[in-house]
Amino acid sequence: MLPLLLLSLLSKSAALNLTVSSSGGNTSSTLQYGLLFEDIYHSGDGGLYGEMIRNRAFQGSSVDGVVSLDRTTDFWTEVGGVTLSVDTETTPLSSSLPAQLRMEVPEDTTTAVGFYNDGFWGFDVDASQRYIASMYVYGNYTGDVTCYFYSTTSDTILGSTTISLDQTESDGWVQTYSPTFYPTTTASNANNTFYFVFEDGAQLAGESLYFNVLSVFKQTYNNRANGLRTDMAEAVAALGTKYIRLPGGNNMEGLYAPYYWKWNETLGSLTERPGRPGTWGDYNTDGFGLIEMMLMADDMGLEVILGVWAGLYLDGTVVAEADLQPYVDSVMDELEFLLGDSSTTYGAQREALGYGAFTINYIEIGNEDYLNGGTTSYDDYRFTAFYDAIHATYPDISLISTINPSPVTTDGSPVDLHLYGDADYFVTLFNAFDQASRSYPVFVNEYAATNTGSNSASQIGAQTLSMACAEAVFLLGCERNSDVVVGSAYGALIKNYNEAPDTVAVIKQTASEVLYSMSFYVQQLFAANMGSSTLPVTATDGELAPVYWSATTNTSHTILKLVNYDGETGADSAVSVTLEGSSADTATLISFSAPEADSINNLAALGGETSSVTTTALQGEAGVFTVEFSSAYEILILVA
Template identity: 40%
Template sequence: MWSKALSASAFAATAHAVSVSVASEGGNATSPYAYGFMFEDINNSGDGGVYAELVHNRAFQGDPIFPKNLDYWNSLGGAGLSLQNLSKPLSSALPTSMQVSADNATNDTIGFSNEGFWGFPVVSGWQYNGSFWVYGGLDGNITICLSSYDDKVFAETSVEVSSNSEWTQYNYTFHPSESAPDSNNTLNFTFATSDLKDSVNFNLLSLFPPTYNDRPNGLRIDLMEAIDGLYPSFFRMPGGNNMEGLQSPYWWNWTNTIGPLTQRPGYPGTWEYENTNGLGLIEYLLWAQDLGMEPMLGVWAGLWLDGEVVSEDDLQVYVQSALDELEFLMGDASTEWGSYRESLGYGPFEIGFVEIGNEDSLNDGAPTYAAYRFQAFHDAIRDAYPDITIIASYFDVKGSTPPDNAAGDFHQYAAPQLMSSEFGYFDNYTSEHPVVIGEYAVTYYPDGDTTRVGQGNFAPYWQGSAIFLLGAERNSDKIIGSAYAPSFQNLNRWEWIPDLIEFDANPEHTTMSTSWEMIHLLSGTRITENLPMTITDGGFGPAYFVAGRSNDTGSHIAKLAVYNATSEIPFQLNFDGVSSGATANLTYLTAPMNASNPIGGSVVEKHVDSITAGDDGAFSFQLPPYSVAVLEVGADNAGKGKDYSSHGSRHGWQGCRSFGKGGSHRGSWGKHGHGWQA
């Protein structure tokens, strides 16, 4: 994550009528990855978020940065709770367990409870699957229940335990008899004091609700459905600062995120909390698979967030780690890492994109990235996997485009005025070194106030980012795609706002932001071929637009956004070959000024109109001063015009694995789309 504190004018622009004619030939084919999804574990969006595990601090993981503790665990009946590193741990990865003793017991029944990630959702009809590991002197029944803080029990079961000198795993299931009114619930484990012979140790206590596609160790259904509503085509992961690590020796080491949960030691995440690594490399690839997204895999490139970098002499081990990671994902059973993946029950995955590092232009990383780090990873990956598109973690390595035919990553966090002014940012950029907009968001107010936009993703700021996205769409022969960041915000604990999707333990509170609704509209209607436009009246600003057609549906499509206008803007829109009498569907979004979506609700108004082309074949309509719109003329509604059922003249995008070579210095970018001046 990074940001720019910028001042921008807040004066509204005068509205003028706009007349546009869209040609039928001479366009550029667009990227099939125009809209994607980026994820990093920030704001408790992995553990406590999309990763569906409900037990907080389930395996007592920690390190010198975030020491191990008993947070979120509480004693019941006077039980003594302590952390122990036994001579016989559960595993070398999970050496610390919670020891329960009855030395100070006040009841005949003792135990412990877990607070969850700020509560537990209890939903009638759900099946909950739980497990735990036990070691020590306990011989009897453990009662496990989900209950409210005022002791109303919603689900209960009993597990017979005969614990001894070996670690033993026990499993259980829940079927709540009724739904809880809220998520203010705990998970409780109790047993008779007399059944405890000495002390007993617990570790890796887990509880999962139903998961998306019923995946074991899977993902939360409501949050996955929210992502699916964005129609994402690529998945940038693990993404962001969380991959880099706060300091040596910690980084997102993929080998610590695969295999059984007992073999995953955890990781000191960069956003002030320990990661369990339950959401690991395989889980990311299954996530991409379940939502039909192309994986865009980030590999660590030798830079820590405190500015320390791996020397050139010591870099090879990390380059080899990246190669091993790709072999693990794509190798067949004859390879060392591919064989291990097969032993876990997974066939090979396909990886088309690899990004080397994350924001290596920051934290004093640029000199070494340009001097040796990028090239070392690039050359090794290209030699082993020539069909993979390699992406530099910023788009002007060595002051120009990335070396060879690599793509670059562009991140933009700014005020809405700046975002809207960058409609033409990439107009003069080369298509031979495509860019992925790996992170973007409006994060500052339009009046130049550098205070961060607060929780809620306020309207109308998303119209500014919509214009930025339309600029990317009209340059889609150069732009691989774009992804908003951050994706999630846990309403109980966050480090960064605004975010795309808000949530807490209660699925009824999951809230899509105003930006989510804008992306849902734009991503849901894809242009496969941008077409030339002739503007006879008006121009760009305060209205911005892009037009083309879909070779998948035969539709003619225009996407429009209006930001900072003083009044409604009239449009006259012609598509070559579409005659009078044709009908179009116009869908546009508006929202009250300075409003954000309330928890579980929406302030965004969706308007749907049917428009008939006049005698001249033009569609006439008006858009409000702050709005985002899609106009679509279906293949069956084009009147007596040109038949668009077959592919037209397409130039530009040649697919993700054949970008060609060359490029131009960023400094040569011309206006309207001048390069960013840092």
């Protein structure tokens, strides 16, 4: 907890005078700040999803960032002279997972044999956390399999457990788990591998064993089976946002037919999830499936905006009107699965998996359906086909269009706008919604300042302070119009630092670290200080820019947000704030800033966080307060 510092600024002059009315604003959306989840650059597999083994089921591969259907032994390395290969001739584990790892053992083997996995750029090994390993095996072996973490930095074993096997080929595929175990040593970094070693190599001499769904999980968020990586989930929950759009983004659409996101292929046993080529360069296992996403939303208290595929692939292929009905039917089946009771076919299927009904109040039909020539078909028939079917059965669910205006133009028909650009562009959006029709709600379910100033070149690697302040100016505009702007969500929630160092995201991660960007703290602070209605603000002795503002109120406080975007600092540029109808002599002042406009937050080894959040007690008199900026780029939140 940061100390509260008592500041008295009443005696200082003000360059800008703001008077905040005590009433007269509009009722604000209860959502306002949200999240977008899509598996982009290992935000699911290798990110939020707790599985630590990479290429666990030999489903597909990636070469130079291009996803492939080729099945490989990538990320696996032999131990003891064995030969590893992908086998498709042996009896498969399931029809969904028709390929398996074959380990051929040399005839003259007398020592231990096996293999190890590289993980997603390594493994986090923490002696305070429990782990469990498992695998499916086909073949003949009776004996122990030693499973252990190995540090390539110190060349030492960091912790181990044992899987005991006693099976023959006639037993078919058998899944076996290790006991849960705690590593003996916490690793100094992520440069670690995980081994599966068969101690009685002589027993296997000249033979082959087959493996699938080789798995390692660390203790998960809320101890969910097949759950989330704890530190990543805690970071997402710490944002304090109100909703999540899932499984949104381009990854839902699929690169080409037939690989859109299919809800029914992400359910149940991992052996029944075939996965698919992901949009962002790697194969998706779909271990983090529909149920896991809904449970995450429940655990974090997030409203769900459910994305459903609407017949457009990213290569421009569009499902013809005459062929669309099966896809509409699939969405209706999905909704019955999520919402139906045990008397329904798919509700009963959900209950058989052990889950009660979920809640869905919003559905987004498609994603960016203007891409690659999709606009005409979306307007002509695709949106309406899904809209009519869903609305007829679930009239209370709000149905969101991905094209503006919505093909359905009745009052209350919402649209989703996606906004990207440089920092200066986002500042121009402060007034973007002031004249918007109040009949058509707006979500901005993807936004991001992707570069500094008016630089529209390729993305910068990490959000600078100036970029985050530009996004904050835009969010002020959304908040001022929160009667029509229902909510906003940053364009990429999570990316793996190793894979995407040159693109922006709210959170980036390695196997053992979580990086909170500048934009993370902007969203966290705005979501934590959200009013239930807006308040008019009158400016005198000064004008808009380079200082921007928004005022709201809740049942107990007035909240004034101020953003300095390349403005002056100090007493000569102070802001005088008058809160009409208030007799408060003390307010809370929250500041977010960093040393320089180009300051970024980075991994600990690369400089760590440069941003800071300070909370101070500000002294005033009868509802009048004076606020100073200490940085040309700074966010101040006054709560009184």
